Amino acid sequence: MGLSRSEKLRPLLDAWEPHSVATTAHLKTLGITPQDLQNYTSSRWLISLGRGAFKRPMETVTWQGALYSLQAQLRLPVHVGALTALEMSGNSHYVRFANTKAYLFSPLNVALPLWFRTHWGDDVRHVQTKLLPPELGLTEQQAPEGFALKTSGVERSALELLHLAPKEFDLVEAGMIIESMTSIRPKLMQSLLEQCTSIKVRRLFLYLAERADLPVVRHLDPDRIDLGTGDRSLVPNGRYVAKYQLLLPKELVDHG
Template sequence: MNSKLNLLVNEFSPGSVVLQQWLGQNGISHSLAQKYVQNGWLERLANGVFYRPQKDPKVLPTWATVLSALMYQTDIKVHLAGLSSLQQQGLSHYLSLNSTNTTNQLKNKVWIGTDGKQTLPKWFREFCQVEWIYCKNKVDNQHVKACIPITVNGKALLASSAELAAFEVVSAIGRDISFEHVAELFQGLVNLSPRKVQTILASSKAIQANRVFLFLGHYYEHQWVKRIDESVVNLGAGKRQVVANGHYDRQYKITVPSDFRFH
């Protein structure tokens, strides 16, 4: 076995996704990669995207395998985000999984966050085993600072910290998740770091998300929210209608579901 093929086999176990960008950076040309395909060392999934075949040819790469390849074989800044990050960190176990609404929101959907206005590759966007939910939060410079390394199905990933993931689900209210679902999540987020929350909110430009985040923290009387200096958080001016036909909270000037009233 020559040195280049040996490098490929040692670096990527069967079931891994291998990108041409990595191959090129390690001296494996496109034509050489095609020879590896012909000899069964690789399978072609898409243009510039290969797969190390497994014993069972019916087994396709998992979403974690695909996401890990994008993270660590390209220069694209991407992370596991929002609801998916909370799930993988075991922070969504208290959800009412028997409810149809919650089950549907969890099934076959993977939340990811990107840095800025990056365009993700077509092969990644069209990966059909899951639906990618894109987090478009307005938080400056948080991709690396507020992410943590985790392992999913044996694949290394970067994921939002619990604090950033909580902010990401709040930012998605009305688009990818309901207020009630986010509130149910927040009820269990008792151990968030006040320092990390402070950093995220202070760098956030999303006025409505900032207000809802603080509102839910106070609603559930979490200790961490009492240590947040709200004077440095951009809460903007004017009213925000988070949901229609709800209760207006005067402190944060947001309309929330009628059940969410301070007693």
């Protein structure tokens, strides 16, 4: 004899990660049928967030909780990146004074579900890019709610940050953030730079790391990093860096 709907619901609610979402695909693996879901929602035991997603009543779901469900239940290749990942690492010198959206990164053609975009679309900025290989330089970090989220490590975050500069991050601010990255792992950064698809990002990281005299610079092999040809003008009326053929804000070039 099968379990009753109420008998199936109690273990589900007890095992539910706080502040997260349960997707229809996940519930199906637990033996929850569409008929069960109709009963649970009509009885207000579960609250629908749109097609394919549910939350517990009286519970606030954060973008972190919703993302956890995308990663753990739907296995979507989307991760926390750029400055948001750096902020999650607990380093206060990475935190900006202005409130910004959380940055999520994924390969091209990876779409976030409609229910996620409807409820948390204003909280996040989803960047679809082929900047870096999908898994290289990723790690896991604890969200405030206690569960682990897939995020960029410091090395990958640095390149994602520069990818968004200067359109979404000020270059001078980005330079200050790079300046504080004294614990970059050379082997991983070498691999990321070699496989990065952006000439701008490669040149910009190497210049900023050299400018800050970061320890990683002494362990990188620039001959294995393709820097392309031609100038890259990142700001109007800037200062030219001949070695890297970059036109940058004068604050990043002038010394003294």
